[in-house]
Amino acid sequence: MKDQICYDDYQKTASWLLSQTQHRPKVAIICGSGLGMLADALKCQDSFPYSDIPGFPQSTVQGHAGRLVFGELKGKTCVCMQGRFHMYEGHSLCKTTFPVRVFKLLGVETLIVTNAAGSLADSYQVGDIMIIKDHINFPGLAGLNPLNGPNDEKFGPRFPPMSGVYDKDLRKIAFDLCKSMGVSQFIQEGVYCMVGGPNFESIAEARLLHRLGVDAVGMSTAPEVVVATHCGMRVFGLSLITNKVVKSYNDTESVNHEAVLEVSKLRSQTLQMLVTELVSRMDINNNTT
Ligand SMILES: O=P(O)(O)O[C@@H]1C[C@H](O)[C@@H](CO)O1
Numbered sequence: 001m002k003d004q005i006c007y008d009d010y011q012k013t014a015s016w017l018l019s020q021t022q023h024r025p026k027v028a029i030i031c032g033s034g035l036g037m038l039a040d041a042l043k044c045q046d047s048f049p050y051s052d053i054p055g056f057p058q059s060t061v062q063g064h065a066g067r068l069v070f071g072e073l074k075g076k077t078c079v080c081m082q083g084r085f086h087m088y089e090g091h092s093l094c095k096t097t098f099p100v101r102v103f104k105l106l107g108v109e110t111l112i113v114t115n116a117a118g119s120l121a122d123s124y125q126v127g128d129i130m131i132i133k134d135h136i137n138f139p140g141l142a143g144l145n146p147l148n149g150p151n152d153e154k155f156g157p158r159f160p161p162m163s164g165v166y167d168k169d170l171r172k173i174a175f176d177l178c179k180s181m182g183v184s185q186f187i188q189e190g191v192y193c194m195v196g197g198p199n200f201e202s203i204a205e206a207r208l209l210h211r212l213g214v215d216a217v218g219m220s221t222a223p224e225v226v227v228a229t230h231c232g233m234r235v236f237g238l239s240l241i242t243n244k245v246v247k248s249y250n251d252t253e254s255v256n257h258e259a260v261l262e263v264s265k266l267r268s269q270t271l272q273m274l275v276t277e278l279v280s281r282m283d284i285n286n287n288t289t
């Protein structure tokens with residue numbers, strides 16, 4: 001796939017997908033590491049391996065199956081990415097966010113992002129689910145932004161604002177849902193920070209992030225949210241806290257990807273229920289073909 005992607009490239013992929021499925025999704029869900037089971041809840045599925053979709057990048061990370069699944073969650077049509085693309089895999093940021101613009105052209109209005117993340121907040125426990133309130137996009141602050149290059153006004157403005165992008169109403173609905181599901185004891189709300197990865201944080205880096213007010217750190221999500229916001233989508237995000245980031249030189253523990261995937265399994269059902277109920281409460285009308 002070439003590095004400069006133009007409107008026609010997104011359009012070709014979207015047209016191909018529209019010709020292969022009757023589903024017309026209004027909601028897209030991106031599954032984080034080990035969270036691909038979110039797609040299992042979709043009814044009447046049509047699924048496509050990324051390798052079959054013209055123009056789509058390929059997943060290379062364990063825990064990211066590499067399948068696009070269309071289907072219904074409680075009667076609401078959704079499209080779900082079982083596997084996302086990360087900058088550290090060697091993709092350019094426009095490739096990592098390629099699906100988001102394709103979703104826009106499919107008619108998607110709301111993007112739900114999920115990820116596995118390490119916690120910096122002292123009060124968080126492994127297995128907590130953090131509703132994302134805001135993000136710090138470290139690569140973005142350093143000039144690595146998926147919106148770099150000529151701006152395509154068909155998608156959005158040259159200088160999009162990034163304040164208040166994690167929808168307040170959806171966050172409130174999610175909180176209320178967690179109460180009624182009896183899981184509020186492990187629900188948090190906080191700031192997600194994207195770093196480039198693929199290495200986990202050094203202790204000095206962890207301390208820096210902690211001081212900056214970061215609650216959870218991961219290696220994804222922010223570019224997808226930037227692109228979704230640029231093209232006018234509503235955004236909701238969840239981080240599953242898979243590990244505590246080591247902040248002390250006396251701590252002998254260290255994190256690894258296998259542990260991240262293990263914890264993802266632990267909370268898979270709760271996450272699936274939360275996302276399903278949230279989608280079912282969204283004010284969206286299904287289009288049919
Ligand atoms: O795709 P996400 O952000 O959930 O993946 C996280 C960050 C790294 O890709 C990986 C580390 O275990 O999990």
Ligand SMILES: Nc1nc2[nH]cnc2c(=O)[nH]1
Nearest residue numbers: 116117118217218219245
């Ligand atoms: N950067 C980063 N990404 C993660 N993904 C899951 N856990 C972590 C973590 O501790 N740090």
